Amino acid sequence: MAFILVVDDDSEIRDVIHIYLRNDGHEVLEATDGIEALETLSKCEVDLIILDVMMPHMDGIQACIKIRERYSTPIIMLSAKEEDMDKIVGLTTGADDYMTKPFNPMELIARVKSQLRRQNLLKPKITETNVINIKDLVIDETKHYVSIRGQEVTITPLEFGILKLLAANPGQVFSADAIYETVWKERTGYSDNTVMVHIRNLREKLELVPREPQYIKTVWGVGYKIDKYEVTAKT
Template structure:
């Protein structure tokens, strides 16, 4: 099955360069020149991943991300010339799964795309021998690895693939504390860089979604160590 990727960027040359690299990898692609066109395309057909620029006319990438996240869990790779930490945090808090700074190496972008697709559609976090379970139940929370879904009292949780990966990792090792570095390496399967705040932002979003439905705190921060879920 060829994955379909939507490239959203008002700089046509950049969009076409990305398209060339993705097509060479066997992906199907379409290009949208602004946010409004991107949403129109999404109404017409499904996509498996979005490469989304932030600074665009008519509707910027942050607003596109917000609207997609209302009812879509599609992986979103945000790209931007904005390189400050707060810009990255804003992009991730809006709902992006990953964030790249322009100018970027196209080969790195390909690696990020492959990683996102693997996490989203072929998810299999490493577990200790004997602890692998397809379905988990922690109180009102139910997690189904096979369908990549989670629910509270039967009500589905709208999680991104990254949020699901973190939730499954912590829930399948209830009581164990994972450092940000360990979470990153397990879920992203990439090398962790010091001062990387990506995990913190995704934990914050996941915690908010769980607390909204459960009414209490499930993900516990162990200061100076990491994060855990208590059954």
Template sequence: MAESTILMVDDEAEIIQLMNIYFNNEGYKLLHASNGLEALKILQSHHIDLIVLDLMMPKMDGMQACMNIRETNSIPIIMLSAKGQDIDKIAGLSIGADDYVTKPFNPLELIARIKSQLRRLNQFNSVTTNPNEIHIENVVINIASHVVTVDEQEIKLTPRQFALLHMLAVNRGVVLSMDRIYEEVWNEPFMESKNSVMVHIRKLREKIETNPREPQIIKTVWGIGYKIENDSKTRGE
């Protein structure tokens, strides 16, 4: 198996030095950034398998860095923070973090969580061999042909329904607000158009969900918007 590269974004040198020892023992390659801006630059020039991202940092904090990364990248992110309140964890997970570890942490626990995320990523990649396809449970989205199948049966989606499904799929694990969905899919400013988004979500669920009244693919995050879970099972698992 190829060596996994971990990007650890933290301004505490002692933590970096300590985790470098554990990463070396596990056969991981460590890259280090001391703030979010440095992390974004590293992502542009290196292949990264997983990011460990501290919340409190100078120049660009972990929250802003996570949101910027999630605009273009679905790489697993484990967030670190000295804040252990549930509201802080919810905030981190809602913007796209895959896991959350509270400081001070046990290095072995962090290693275990990294292994879990990498294992999930490898399982996903092993069954998603076509770069033009996204597999989510029993749904396959072919980006190139704009064909969507459910249980290997093609379903008909309108261009807007396809754009909506594709947007949710490429942002798996990220809660997308109604205004962001509307502005990107409808390509016009959001003007209290929640009903338009809700109607299209409902019609999309009727076509891809086994039971649209209890959706397992497109989840509602009340008061915020919608998301497709990052750990949804892919075909073949």
């Protein structure tokens, strides 16, 4: 069972999602806009957020930005827009997945399960200590903690998964498909921009000059890597 927050100004859509989530064994909280969602999150701990884009008062994009300032909770964004740019904006602001309306409720439930499964897989084992140092970057798997130049960085579970994958395999180049299949735990079949957007988000948070990355390097035409000589690990 998971606690899931559904944020949408359309009561009929909230009701449908609520019913399917409850039938799948989850507890459901509801909010009608971004402001109410933030108020709910300040009072209750949730495992996943389903967030509509088009809402009054505070829309989903603004809400996602505010949520990511404090929480790493997985976010599935909903929107009636289908253009690739809208999907990129949603992912860039910190969403973990994106669905367009109208959607099949069973597909939404499948994506909810996928996000919750990843969240559990990315949670560290309490009995293990795994700290990786890369120059001024520290990745603590046990605490799910990342810092750069002595400052803690808030990253999403998927961003953490990508960073951990590259740092734990220094020198190895991972294609976008390999990163997706390893971190998302699914076969490829996604927009080509998905991994790229998450890599870009990581660079924005970690790099002094994102266009000249010192940590996550691009191997043109192949994929991404962290140089081997830069990494030291403590277990």
